[in-house]
Amino acid sequence: MSERKSDQDLARADKLRRLIEAGVDPFPRRAPRTHAVSEVVASLSGAAPEDLEARRLRVTVNGRILSVRLMGKAVFFHISDGCSKLQVYLRAEAVGPEAFERFRLFDIGDIVSVSGEVFRTRTGELTVLASGLGLLAKCLHPLPEKWHGLQDVELRYRRRHLDLIMNPEAVRVFRLRSAIVAHIRRFFDERGYLEVETPMMHAVPGGALARPFVTHHNALDLDLYLRIAPELYLKRLVVGGLEKVYEINRNFRNEGIDAEHNPEFTMLEFYEAYADHEDMMALTEVLLVGLSRSLLGRDELAYGGETISLRPPFRRLKFRQAMAEGSGLPPAAVDDRAEVVKRGEAIAPEKRPLTYGKALDVLFDKLVKPGLVQPTFILNPPREVSPLAKAAEDNPNEAARFELMIAGMEIANAFSELTDPQEQRRRFEEQVRERQKGDDESHPIDLDYIQALEYGLPPTGGEGIGIDRLTMLLAGRTTIREVILFPLLRPKE
C-alpha cells in the first residue's frame, strides 16, 4: 500500500479517530449474530409483508456496507455477507438520536452489526428495521465504484479482496472452483481411492518434462527442486500396495506466463492398479460430465463463443489421424521421420534441430490442437515424448497414452504406466541423451524410482487433470488468472 493518503483516506482516518474518542471500539472482538445475511434472505425472500409483520422476526446480522442512501432522519443501506445483500432501514426514531448521529461516522465498506425486525418496504424489498447498530471493522479506504466494480485487471489480481468485495462474478468463479475440487474428492473417495500428499520438494525433479524451480535446504546443504509433478511418488505408493491413490496439489514449472499458464498450478493426479489408460478414459468421461451436471445443471458448456458438449462418449482419435486431419501430413508420412522433422523445423525454425518426437509435438501443438474444440481423446502419441508410459500394443513407437483436448486446451493426460524397470532405465537413458543434446526439459534419471519399480509395480493406469484449466472450462473463463485467486505478478516497485 502506498503511504500517500487521499482526501478520502484522510476523511476515514478522521472518522476512526472520532469514533474512538466517542468510546467506540472500531475493531471489537465479539460479533455475535443470529443469522448470516444470506440465511435471512434465503429463508424470507418469499415471505409476504403481512407474514413478516405477524412474525415480528428479530435478527442480528453482520456484513459489509456496500451502499448508503441518507435521507435526513433516515438512512437506507445494504450490507453483504459476500453471498447475499440485505437492506437495512435506520430511522432516528427507532434507533435513537445518538446512534443515528453516530452513523455519520460510518462509511461504505465498514463492517457492521445490525439488530432489528425484518419487514418489507413499500417497494417490496426485504429490509431490517434497525433498532441497534454496531461497528465491527472500520474500512479505511474508499471502495471502488458501485456501477462498474473494479475493472482494472492488474488491481483485481493484486488486491483480490477488492475484486471479491465488488465483483460477484469473481466470487462465483472461486466458489465454483471450490465446488469442483469438493466434487472430485467425493468422486474418488466413493470409488475407494485414498487421498495422499507427496513431497513438494524433490531431489530429482521428475514425472514430467519441464524446467523446475530450484531451492536450497540449509541444514542438509542440499539443492532441492519444487516439484513439477507428483507422478513418481504416487507410483511408489502403488508399488507399496496403495492400489488407488489420488492427490490434488500444486505443481511448479519454471516457464512463461500466459492465458493458460501460471508458474504454480493445481494438478489432480490419480493412479489405479490393475487398470489401464482405456479404463482411465471411461472414468474421465464420467467425472467430467458429472461435474458439469451437478455443478452447472447441464452437460454443455458455453466457452469462448463455442458450445462444448460433455456428453459421453468423447471422440477418440489416434494421434497420427489427428495429425493427418489437422496438419495436412498424410497418415503414412507420420512415420517418415525426416519429413516430420523437416515440417516441424519449418514451423519452428528457432528450435532446430528437432528430434522426431519433438517435431511431432510442434506440429500437433501448432496445427492440430487449436482445432480440437469438442472433447477429444488423442490416443497413442509418440513414445519419444512419453518416457513414463508403456508402449502401445500395436506400435512400439507409440505410447499407451491419451491426452484429452477440450477447447484447444490439454485438460488431461493419462497412460498405461510403464512398469518394467529395465525398460524404464532405457527410457531415462534416452532422455539423458536428449539432455546432452541440449534439451533442458528432458527427464532426469531417477535411480531411486527405478529401484522402486524393481519391487514390482502392478499394471497401472494413471492420469493428471489440470484443475485450473478444468475450472476455466466450467466457469467459462478464458484466462487462467481468472481462476487462480492470486496469480503470479511481478511485484510493483
Place this chain on the structure above:
RNA sequence: GGGCCGUUAGCUCAGUGGUAGAGCACCGGCCUUUUAAGCCGGGUGUCGCUGGUUCGAGCCCAGCACGGCUCACCA
C-alpha cells in the same frame, strides 16, 4: 524475451501542443419507505517514472517500470 496496446482524481473513464474534465465516491447543507434516491454548493490531481523536443507537453520523441493481448516456451 520479441511485437502491438494501455497507464489521467479513491474508482470507472473522456481529454484535438495553449488555464486538467465527467459520473460514482468524498466534503458541507436540505430531505423519515429509499434503492443507479433526489436537490444545492465544493475538484479533492506527482496526467506511471526519468529525460528530451518546444515559447509552451497529459498530448510529440527516447529510455525505464507495471499490466493486457499476441508470438516464443510449457500443462
